Structure formats: C-alpha cells, structure tokens
Amino acid sequence: MTHAEIEELLGAYALDAVDAHEALAVEEHLATCPRCRAEVAAHREVAALLGNSGGEAPEGLWSRIASEIDLEFRGRPSLPDISSARRARAATSARDGNGRRVLPLALSLGAIAAALALVVALLSAKVGSLDSQVRTISSAVALNGAAEQAALAATDPRHRSVLLTSRTGTDLTRALLVMLPSGQAYLVAQSGLTALAGDRTYQLWALASGRVVSLGLLGRAPKDVAVQVTSNMTEFMVTAEPLGGTSAPTTPVLAQGSLQ
Amino acid sequence: MRPDLQSASDANLVMAIARYHEDALAELYRRHAGAVFGLARRVLWDAALAEEVVQEVFLRLWSAPERYDPERGTLRSFLLAQTHGKAVDQLRSESSRREREARDASTLAGGGYDVELEVFDLTVAEQVRDALGGLPDDQRRPIELAYFGGHSYREVAVMLGEPEGTVKSRIRAGLGRMHGHLAPAMGVRGDE
Numbered sequence: 027m028t029h030a031e032i033e034e035l036l037g038a039y040a041l042d043a044v045d046a047h048e049a050l051a052v053e054e055h056l057a058t059c060p061r062c063r064a065e066v067a068a069h070r071e072v073a074a075l076l077g078n079s080g081g082e083a084p085e086g087l088w089s090r091i092a093s094e095i096d097l098e099f100r101g102r103p104s105l106p107d108i109s110s111a112r113r114a115r116a117a118t119s120a121r122d123g124n125g126r127r128v129l130p131l132a133l134s135l136g137a138i139a140a141a142l143a144l145v146v147a148l149l150s151a152k153v154g155s156l157d158s159q160v161r162t163i164s165s166a167v168a169l170n171g172a173a174e175q176a177a178l179a180a181t182d183p184r185h186r187s188v189l190l191t192s193r194t195g196t197d198l199t200r201a202l203l204v205m206l207p208s209g210q211a212y213l214v215a216q217s218g219l220t221a222l223a224g225d226r227t228y229q230l231w232a233l234a235s236g237r238v239v240s241l242g243l244l245g246r247a248p249k250d251v252a253v254q255v256t257s258n259m260t261e262f263m264v265t266a267e268p269l270g271g272t273s274a275p276t277t278p279v280l281a282q283g284s285l286q
Numbered sequence: 287m288r289p290d291l292q293s294a295s296d297a298n299l300v301m302a303i304a305r306y307h308e309d310a311l312a313e314l315y316r317r318h319a320g321a322v323f324g325l326a327r328r329v330l331w332d333a334a335l336a337e338e339v340v341q342e343v344f345l346r347l348w349s350a351p352e353r354y355d356p357e358r359g360t361l362r363s364f365l366l367a368q369t370h371g372k373a374v375d376q377l378r379s380e381s382s383r384r385e386r387e388a389r390d391a392s393t394l395a396g397g398g399y400d401v402e403l404e405v406f407d408l409t410v411a412e413q414v415r416d417a418l419g420g421l422p423d424d425q426r427r428p429i430e431l432a433y434f435g436g437h438s439y440r441e442v443a444v445m446l447g448e449p450e451g452t453v454k455s456r457i458r459a460g461l462g463r464m465h466g467h468l469a470p471a472m473g474v475r476g477d478e
Binding site: 033034035036037038040041042043044045067068069070071072073074075076077078079080081082083084087088090091092094095173174176177180181183187189202214215217 | 297298301304305306308311312315319320321322323324325328333337340341344345348352356357358359360362363366367369370371374410414418429432433434436437438439440442451453454455457458459460461462464465468
C-alpha cells in the first residue's frame with residue numbers, strides 16, 4: 027500500500043473498522059511514520075471522548091476479577107505459564123490500545139535463554155581468569171523511593187524498560203528494570219525473590235557486547251535499587267551468589283529479561 | 287481503600303500493579319470500570335457480554351501493565367481503546383452476527399443512532415455532543431456506525447450505499463474535524 031492509501035485508512039483504523047490485513051499494513055507503516063502515528067493518536071483521543079461515559083460498573087464484577095487474580099497466583103504453578111498465556115494473547119492481538127505495533131515480545135525468549143545459558147556456562151568456566159580483571163564487586167545502591175524514581179523515569183519518553191522473569195522457577199519471580207539514556211537505572215517491583223540464607227546474596231548481571239558483567243549485589247532480600255547501565259547492555263539477569271558476590275554467575279539464572 | 291492509593295496518579299497505580307499490588311488494580315477499577323462497562327455495553331448491547339469485556343480488560347492490565355505507556359495518552363483512553371477492540375472482536379464473532387443484523391435493520395429504519403453520552407464531565411459531554419452533532423450527516427453516520435455499531439468501513443459502505451473509498455475518507459475527515467472542535471476538551475481527560 028502507498029503512503030496515501032495508508033493515510034486514507036487511518037480514521038477507520040482508529041475506530042477498529044478495518045480488516046485484519048489492513049490493520050497489519052497500517053501498523054507496519056506506523057512503526058516508521060511519526061506523522062501518521064500522531065494522526066492515529068489524535069483520532070483515538072476523539073474516539074476515547076466519544077466512548078467515555080460516567081456510569082457505574084455492575085455489582086459483583088470486581089469480586090469475580092479479584093478471584094481470577096487469586097486463581098492466577100495460587101493455581102498457576104509458575105511464571106512461564108503466565109508469560110505463555112500473555113504471549114498467546116499478544117499473538118492474537120497484534121496491536122495495542124494506542125495503535126502501536128506490538129512486537130512478539132516473548133517469541134525468542136527460549137532461544138535467548140539457551141544462548142544465555144551457554145554464555146554463562148562458558149564464562150563460569152573462566153571465573154578464575156575473570157577474577158583477576160574484576161576484583162571489586164560493587165553493591166547496588168538500595169534506595170528509598172527507587173520505585174518513585176523509576177515511575178518518574180518511566181514518564182521520560184526516552185526510557186527503556188526490561189521485565190526480568192523466571193523461566194524455570196516454581197514461584198512468581200519478576201523484577202522491572204527501568205533505564206534512562208544517562209545510564210541511571212532502577213530495579214524495582216521485585217517479587218518472588220525470597221530472603222536468602224545469611225551467606226548468600228542476589229546479584230544483578232548484564233550481557234554487554236557478549237560479556238557478562240556484574241551490575242551489583244542486591245543483598246539477601248532484594249530492595250528497590252539504583253544501578254548504572256550502559257547502552258551496549260542487552261540482557262539482564264539475577265542469580266543468587268555467595269556473600270560478597272562473584273565475578274561471573276556461578277548459579278542458575280533466577281530471572282532474566284532482554285531489551286527489545 | 288488506603289488514602290495514598292486514592293491520591294496516586296493512574297500511572298503510579300499502574301507501576302504498583304507491576305509489583306502485584308492488587309489494591310492498586312482495585313483503585314483503577316473503581317476509577318475506570320464504569321466507563322469501560324458503559325462503552326462495552328453500548329457496542330455489544332448485552333450486559334453479560336459487556337461484563338466479560340470488562341473482566342478481560344482489567345485482567346489484561348493486571349497481567350501486562352507494561353503495555354500502558356503514559357507518554358501515549360491517559361489510562362482512560364488506553365482502557366477504552368482496549369475495550370472497543372475487544373467488543374468489536376466479540377461482535378465480529380459468528381455467534382453474534384445474526385442478532386446484530388436484526389438490530390441494525392431496526393436501528394437504520396428508526397433513523398440512525400442517537401448519541402446519549404453519559405460522560406462523567408458534563409461540559410466535555412456537551413462539547414462531544416456538539417462536535418459530533420456539528421458534523422455533516424455524511425461524516426457523522428459512518429463514524430457512529432463504525433464506532434458504536436462496531437462495523438468495518440466496508441460494512442458501513444454497504445449499509446449507506448456509498449463507495450468504500452468515500453466512507454473511508456469521510457470517517458477520517460469527520461474525526462479530524464471533531465479533533466479540531468474538541469481540542470479544548472482534550473486537556474480534560476478521564477484521569478479524575
């Protein structure tokens with residue numbers, strides 16, 4: 027489709043009034059055309075005003091939603107189940123509420139996990155030689171209000187975020203890393219990382235240009251922390267290591283996520 | 287409900303959802319579920335189906351809060367866009383098609399849709415009504431049929447006996463024109 031043909035579809039697209047292949051064509055175009063993106067955003071604002079009403083939600087509906095959530099917590103054995111459900115939903119709906127193209131986020135996680143496991147294994151074998159390069163392992167800065175800082179950072183249009191999740195655990199491990207272009211980053215929203223024994227600490231790692239580097243120690247019961255990242259970091263992960271930390275991961279990855 | 291939740295912004299509550307704070311979702315439900323339900327019911331004409339949509343929309347916010355980007359607009363707009371998409375998917379499923387055809391036939395015979403908005407902010411409601419009412423009929427009808435009727439522009443073209451290309455252009459032009467009229471109202475959005 028030409029630019030002009032796409033443009034003609036933008037109004038109908040914003041009202042969900044195009045068919046699936048047209049929606050896909052529009053989304054592909056929007057990914058690269060800020061002007062059309064702005065137009066769709068404007069149409070959607072109008073649509074939201076048209077559809078906005080002040081009524082009450084039906085009685086009893088919240089308790090049904092709350093019990094679904096409780097089921098999700100109790101009934102689902104592990105996070106991978108949730109992420110695969112999420113993946114399935116993302117696949118069926120290729121577009122989010124703002125008309126952005128939704129990349130199939132979790133699609134390649136398996137491949138990444140496999141590659142990462144290999145990298146970790148290779149690097150673990152070289153702990154001795156790396157030790158000579160990395161003598162001091164910093165602790166991440168536990169920060170009161172890191173969650174607020176992260177929320178603030180998330181309003182910066184240039185921020186990027188990575189959700190670290192467990193692939194194999196039986197608990198709902200997850201953490202959110204919010205990064206600013208300055209390199210300032212916040213690891214917040216950690217859940218499922220239970221307190222470790224006193225001789226162990228969680229440690230945050232990044233894969234930077236093919237090398238695993240330590241971003242800092244998170245302590246035995248992780249708090250929201252501030253860390254520094256660099257622009258070449260693409261994968262992030264958390265392991266539980268001996269107190270004092272290690273120069274490369276020596277234990278299985280508990281949670282990981284990759285920059286999209 | 288804790289007072290700090292009541293005073294928190296929508297964006298901060300969404301962050302709290304990422305931390306599995308069910309209270310934060312409850313607060314967002316309190317703020318927006320009425321509007322979500324209202325739109326779903328309006329498109330689906332069925333309270334039970336509309337409730338399913340409300341449930342889906344809030345469970346999705348719970349399981350994927352990172353999909354909301356505050357930079358792209360208010361949470362209310364985001365939720366309503368999700369709601370509309372899901373309601374339309376539901377409509378287009380085969381099971382509800384027959385019922386809808388019957389309903390459309392009677393609505394068209396009755397002279398079109400009447401916009402009875404119960405917008406929470408009456409000033410905005412009035413502006414929206416004026417902006418829509420101020421459109422020429424040939425722009426207003428396709429917008430109403432597409433948005434509230436959940437019809438594709440192709441279906442609208444058949445219903446109105448107009449060429450598809452004409453309907454596409456009129457929807458776009460009408461929305462553009464409404465945006466111009468509503469620019470002052472855009473600042474008064476559904477965040478409360």
